[in-house]
Amino acid sequence: MIAFAACTADKGWKARKEITEMTQRHKGGIMNRFFPLFLAITVALAACAAPAAAPPAAPKTEAPAAKPPGLTTPAATPKPSAPKSGGTVTASIYAEPTHLDIHQASTFRELAIGQPLFNGLMDYDPIDPGWKMRPSLAEKWDVSQDGKVITLRLREGVKWGDGKPFTSADAKWNLDRIYDPPKGINSVRKSLFAAIEKVEAPEAQTVVIRLKYPFSPLLGFLASGFQLMLPKHVVEATPANRKIGRLEEAVGTGPFKLASLRSGVGWTMTKKADYFMKGLPRLDGINYYVIPDGASRMAALRTRRTLILQKSPTLTPSEAELLQRNHAEVVLSTGMGNSLWGVGLNINSKPLNDVRVRKALHLAIDRQRVLKAVYPFAGENEIGGIINPTHPFAPRTEELLKRPGFRQPKDADIAEAKKLLAEAGYPNGFELEFVVRQRSGDPDYAVVVADEFAKLGIKGKLQTFEATVWYDKLERHDFQVSVASYNPGPVDPHVTFGERWVTGSGRNYEGVADPRIDSLFEKQARALNTEERKQIIAEMERIATDEIISVLPLHWKKVTIAYWKEVERWGGYGVDVYEGHRMDETWLNK
Numbered sequence: 001m002i003a004f005a006a007c008t009a010d011k012g013w014k015a016r017k018e019i020t021e022m023t024q025r026h027k028g029g030i031m032n033r034f035f036p037l038f039l040a041i042t043v044a045l046a047a048c049a050a051p052a053a054a055p056p057a058a059p060k061t062e063a064p065a066a067k068p069p070g071l072t073t074p075a076a077t078p079k080p081s082a083p084k085s086g087g088t089v090t091a092s093i094y095a096e097p098t099h100l101d102i103h104q105a106s107t108f109r110e111l112a113i114g115q116p117l118f119n120g121l122m123d124y125d126p127i128d129p130g131w132k133m134r135p136s137l138a139e140k141w142d143v144s145q146d147g148k149v150i151t152l153r154l155r156e157g158v159k160w161g162d163g164k165p166f167t168s169a170d171a172k173w174n175l176d177r178i179y180d181p182p183k184g185i186n187s188v189r190k191s192l193f194a195a196i197e198k199v200e201a202p203e204a205q206t207v208v209i210r211l212k213y214p215f216s217p218l219l220g221f222l223a224s225g226f227q228l229m230l231p232k233h234v235v236e237a238t239p240a241n242r243k244i245g246r247l248e249e250a251v252g253t254g255p256f257k258l259a260s261l262r263s264g265v266g267w268t269m270t271k272k273a274d275y276f277m278k279g280l281p282r283l284d285g286i287n288y289y290v291i292p293d294g295a296s297r298m299a300a301l302r303t304r305r306t307l308i309l310q311k312s313p314t315l316t317p318s319e320a321e322l323l324q325r326n327h328a329e330v331v332l333s334t335g336m337g338n339s340l341w342g343v344g345l346n347i348n349s350k351p352l353n354d355v356r357v358r359k360a361l362h363l364a365i366d367r368q369r370v371l372k373a374v375y376p377f378a379g380e381n382e383i384g385g386i387i388n389p390t391h392p393f394a395p396r397t398e399e400l401l402k403r404p405g406f407r408q409p410k411d412a413d414i415a416e417a418k419k420l421l422a423e424a425g426y427p428n429g430f431e432l433e434f435v436v437r438q439r440s441g442d443p444d445y446a447v448v449v450a451d452e453f454a455k456l457g458i459k460g461k462l463q464t465f466e467a468t469v470w471y472d473k474l475e476r477h478d479f480q481v482s483v484a485s486y487n488p489g490p491v492d493p494h495v496t497f498g499e500r501w502v503t504g505s506g507r508n509y510e511g512v513a514d515p516r517i518d519s520l521f522e523k524q525a526r527a528l529n530t531e532e533r534k535q536i537i538a539e540m541e542r543i544a545t546d547e548i549i550s551v552l553p554l555h556w557k558k559v560t561i562a563y564w565k566e567v568e569r570w571g572g573y574g575v576d577v578y579e580g581h582r583m584d585e586t587w588l589n590k
Contacts, residue, residue, distance in 0.1 A: 083282055083568065083569070083585075083587045084282070084587050084588065084589065085282045085283075085284075085587065086282075086283075086284055086588070087283060087284060087587075087588035087590070088283060088284055088285040088286065088287055089283055089285075089286050089287070089307055089308060089567060089570075089583065089586060089588065090286075090287045090288075090289065090305065090306045090307050090308070091112075091286065091287070091288050091289070091306055091307065091308035091309075091310055092288070092289050092290075092291045092297045092300050092301070092306045092308070092309055092310060093109055093112055093266075093288055093289070093290055093291070093310045094109070094290075094291070094292055094294075094297070094310075094313060095109050095290065095292060096109065096263065096264065096266075096267075096290045097109045097110045097112070097113050097114070097245075098110070098243075098245070099243035099244065099245035100113065100114060100117070100230075100243070100244050100245045100249065100250060101230070101235075101243035101244050101245070102114045102118065102226055102227075102228045102230065103174075103177055103178055103181070103185070103187055103188070103189075103226075103230065104185065104186050104187065104188060104243055105188065105226065106188050108310075108577055108578065111225050111226065111578055111581050112288065112310060112581050113258075113267060113288070114228055114581075115225060115228065115254070115581035115582040115583075116254050116255060116256040116269055116286060116581065116582055116583055116584075117161075117250050117252035117254045117256060117257070117258060117269070118228035118229060118230060118252040118253060118254050119136045119137045119228065119229060119252070119253045119254055119582075120136050120137065120222065120223060120224070120225070120227045120228050120229060121136060121137050121138040121141075121152060121154075121171065121207075121222050121223075121227070121229070122134060122135055122136050122137075122138055122141070122219070122222055122223045123136045123223050123225070123579070123582070124223055124225075124579050124580075126569075126570070126579060126580025126582070126585075127569065127580075130392075131220075131391075131392075131491075133219065133220070133223045134223075135155075137154055137155060137158060137166065137171070137229060137253060138152040138153060138154055138155070138171075138207070139153055139154070139155045140152075140153050141153070141219070143219075143528075146214065147211070147214030147215070147216070147526065147528045148210065148211045148212075148213065148214055149208065149209070149210055149211070150208070150209040150211070150218065150219070151206065151207070151208050151209075152171070152206070152207040152208075152209070153205060153206060154166070154167070154168060154171065154204075154205040154206070154207065155205075155276055156205055157276060158253050158276045159253070159274060159276075160231050160233075160251050160252065160253055161231075161250070161251040161252055161253075161257050161272070162231075162251050164231075164233065166229070166253050167201075167204045167205070168201035168202075168203065168204055168205060168206055168207045169201050169204075169232070170229060170231070170232050171199075171201070171207045171229060172199045172200070172201040172207060173232040174229045174230060174232070175193075175196070175199045175207075175209065176199055177230075178190065178193055178227065179193035179194070179196045179199075180196075182240075184240050184241065188226075189221070189224075189226060189227075191498070191506075192217075192221045192494075192495065193218070193221065195211045195212055195213060195215035195218060195525070196209060196210070196211060196212070196218075197210045197211055197212045198210050213525075213526060214525075214526040214527075214528060215525050215526065216524075216525060216526070216527055216528060216533055217492050217494040217525065220492055221492070224578065224579075225578040225579045225580075225581065226578065228252075229253065230244070230252075231251045231252065234249050234251050246261075247260070247261045253276070254272070254275075254582065254584070255271070255272055255275045255277070255280055255281035255582065255583070255584035256269035256270065256271060256272055256281060256285070256286060256583075257269065257270055257272050259285070264290060265289075265290060266287065266288045266289040266290045267287075267288050268285060268286070268287050268288075269285055269286040269287075269288075270284065270285045271283060271284050271285060275584070277584060280584045280585060281583065281584040281585075281586070282584075282585065282586065282587035283583060283586055283587065283588070286583060289305075289306060294313070294316075294319075297309055298319055298322075301323075301330070301562060301564075302323070302326075302327060304564065307563060307564045307566070307567050307588075308561075308562075308563040308564075308567060308570065309561055309562045309563065310561065313559075314337070314557075314558070314559040314560050314561070315332070315560040315561065315562060320332055320560050320562070323562055329564055329565045329566075330562050330563070330564055330565070331562065331563055331564070331565050332560055332561075332562050333560070333561055333562070333563070334558055334559070334560045335390070335558065335559055335576065336382065336388060336389055336390040336556055336558055336559075336576070337556065337557045337558060337559040337576070337577060338388055338487055338491055338556075338576055338577070338578075339485045339486065339487050339556065339557045340384070340386070340388070340485065340486045340487075340553055340554075340555075340556055341445060341483075341484070341485050341486075341553075341554040341555055341556075341557065342386075342483075342484075342485075342486060342551050342552055342553045342554050343361075343365070343449055343481060343482070343483050343551065343552040343554065344474075344479075344481065344482040344483075344484070344509055344510050344550070344551055345358055345361065345480070345481060345510055345549070345550055345551070345552065346477055346479055346480050346481070346509075346510055346511055347510055347511050347512065347548070347549075347550050348477065348511040349477075349479075349480050351424065351426060351430055352432075352480060352481075354424045355547070355548075355549060356420040356421070356423055356424040357420070357421065357424050357426065358549040358550070359417075359420055359549055360416075360417035360418070360420040360421045360424075360456060361417075361453060361456075361458075361549075361552060362404075362405045362549050362552050363404055363405050363413040363414065363416055363417040363420075364413070364414065364417045364452050364453055364455055364456050365405065365449065365452045365453075365552060365554070366408075366410050366452060367383050367406060367554055367555060368383070368408065369448075369452070370445070370448050370449065370452065370554055370555075371383070371554075371555055373448045374441070374444050374445050374448050381555045381556065381557055381558055382397060382555060382556050382558060383397065383400070383401060383406060383554075383555050384397060384400065384553060384555060384556040385400055385406075385541060385545055385553050386496060386541060386544060386545060386551060386553050387493050387496055387537075387541055388491045388496070388556060389556055390491060390576070391491055391492070391493065392534070393493050393533075393534050393537045393538070394493075394541075395538070395541065403546075404416070404546075405552075414455060414456075417455075417456055418456060421456055421457075426457075427457075428457050429456055429457025429458040429459065430457075430458060430459075431458070431459045431460075431461055432450075432453065432458055432459070432460055432461065432480050432481050433461045433462075433463065433479070433480045433481065434446050434449075434450060434460055434461065434462045434463065434480070434481045434482070434483060435463055435465060435470060435473050435474070435479040435480075435481070435482050436462055436463065436464045436465070436470070436482070436483060436484075437464070437465065437466075437467055437470040437484055438464045438465065438466055438467070438470075439467065441485075442483065442484055442485075443462070443464060445483045445484075445554070446460075446462050446483040447460075447462065449481075449483050449554075450462060460481075470482075474509040475509065477509065477511050479509075482509070485557070486500070486507075486551075491576055493524070493537045493540070493541075494521075494524065494525060497517065497521050497537075497540055497544070498521065500512075500551065501514075501517050501521070501540075501544055501548070501550070502517065502518055502521050503517075503518050510550035510551060511550075512544075512548055512550050514543070514548055516543055517540060517543060517544065517548070520536055520537075520539055520540045520543075521540065523536050524536040524537050524540065559577060565589075566588050566589045566590045567586060567588065567589075568586065568587050568588070568589045569585040569586050569587060570583065570586045
């Protein structure tokens with residue numbers, strides 16, 4: 001763990017002390033060895049291999065100011081007159097990708113290497129935080145009036161890295177592989193494309209997607225950074241039991257080609273001269289260094305060995321403060337991640353099968369206090385509901401904070417919670433069992449949440465489990481309360497509700513089976529008018545948050561990344577962690 005400097009360490013130890021005191025108030029609490037947050041105050045300075053020479057020694061670490069500033073994106077750099085061509089961008093990443101088969105990939109690191117090599121049919125503007133969709137391999141598309149046919153016109157003259165043309169046959173093969181994968185292929189996002197009935201390639205530059213029913217989120221899913229087009233002729237020549245990943249298999253339509261790939265060290269990419277976007281890419285190349293240790297990644301950035309500290313994991317507040325104080329030419333960019341910390345309630349277990357009890361728990365939690373106790377750097381987080389706050393369909397944070405359960409002060413909420421428990425027959429509270437994953441941070445959240453419930457006379461019995469056992473208990477609905485982070489994948493309410501609130505869905509650990517949600521979920525997917533879909537989702541959110549109450553949202557985790565100011569049109573944290581790695585428009589202003 002990276003060391004906290006003096007002022008932030010004080011806050012951390014204070015929070016750690018609070019959590020320890022809370023633990024003692026709960027019988028069956030978690031042993032101290034399960035509280036790693038704020039305990040390790042050491043810096044790992046292990047050397048790491050890299051394609052280039054070893055980095056220079058890290059500069060002296062100055063103590064940050066007495067009070068760390070909030071982590072906010074600084075004012076935009078004045079726009080230069082015109083982009084320049086040439087130069088190589090260097091970047092660090094915490095781990096190497098395990099393969100190049102994006103359809104079977106789940107992590108950020110596969111995208112860091114995959115997006116510069118491969119294109120999707122469309123993508124998102126990496127700079128625009130408003131999720132602006134743009135053409136890529138498809139230059140335009142059309143949706144039929146009934147919403148059941150999507151016709152895409154592909155660009156002409158696009159070639160794979162080995163010179164073969166990209167055609168509709170390639171696009172059809174990729175889409176078929178995603179929504180109806182052959183045996184042995186684990187299409188990670190298959191469920192997002194379940195509305196597809198069949199894909200046709202009537203002409204070399206035309207792709208027709210026929211749907212079983214209108215499905216408005218589909219175009220957004222096609223633009224996702226994971227939906228890249230792989231080379232059919234290369235993948236089919238690879239043994240079925242092995243994912244592509246060798247240097248000679250990195251044959252893409254993207255702006256760069258893979259020049260070297262060294263396990264545990266990094267990879268280099270060079271400019272593709274015949275890229276189909278005129279004038280792009282602007283860079284001559286990209287060099288990635290695999291640097292697992294956070295302190296070493298910081299040292300590489302500060303000494304300019306790397307110009308970009310990639311989008312995962314986030315900088316700590318002390319690291320951000322250090323860069324702000326001592327490197328004026330480094331840009332800090334903060335954006336919303338896609339991880340929701342929340343409390344899951346098994347709504348079919350007694351006494352949680354009484355909605356009055358669940359509502360009382362929702363009202364009892366002081367979310368601001370939870371943030372300060374578990375993670376005192378509140379600028380890194382945002383109180384939010386069950387929909388990612390960055391999505392245009394999510395309730396605005398300022399409005400959410402006026403609603404019961406989220407509002408301040410808590411007096412009215414606590415009074416209402418006690419009244420509800422008395423009506424449900426529990427005026428003196430009861431005991432609840434928490435199942436907690438043995439992972440850094442999870443036990444701390446569980447203890448703080450249990451302490452919030454204690455205001456109502458509820459005793460929390462906390463039990464920790466190794467991850468596989470913990471997941472098994474959730475899947476079998478063998479629990480009362482769970483506390484953990486939840487990553488719903490692509491930032492779209494369809495995914496959020498489809499995974500956790502629809503009857504029988506894969507992550508519906510809480511046992512929700514509500515015909516209203518199921519009906520509204522189908523309606524929003526078929527709504528072809530954006531405003532209509534927004535209203536339907538708002539009603540789903542209201543029912544899930546205020547009436548079903550199976551998940552008590554705590555907060556969304558923000559992510560802060562850093563790069564040197566000379567890197568233009570990279571995007572920083574423009575959209576989310578899974579977008580904006582292509583770097584075809586990136587250039588160096590020096």
